[in-house]
Amino acid sequence: MKPLYYFVSATLSIVLSIHVFIFGTAPNHELIAIFIGLWAPTIIxxxxFNTLLGIHDEMCCAHRRIEDRQKGGDEH
Structure with a gap:
């Protein structure tokens, strides 16, 4: 996923949290708003984590290509 999606999702979480905190009518709307607000750091x-996994996969593929070239060069 693109990093923009995570940023937009975290922003929407914060906006929803503020909306529930200010305009909520449930007896415990403050706690619900805090819970929703905690989604933002989790989403980020x-x-x-997904970005780091992508970087790790790219590094592993590059390392394999280098090893394959070295093995191919030694055999000839």
């Missing part, structure tokens, strides 16, 4: 953390 998932985005960072």
């Amino acid at each position: 953390a998932v985005g960072i």
Whole structure:
């Protein structure tokens, strides 16, 4: 996923949290708003984790290509 999606999702979480906190009518709407607000750092953390996994996969593929070239050069 693109990093923009994570940023937009976290922003929507914060906006929804503020909306529930201010305009909520449930007896415990403050706690619900805090819970929704905690989604934002979680979403950002998932985005960072997925980005790091992508970088790790690219590094592993590059390392394999280098090893294959070295093995191919030694055989000839």
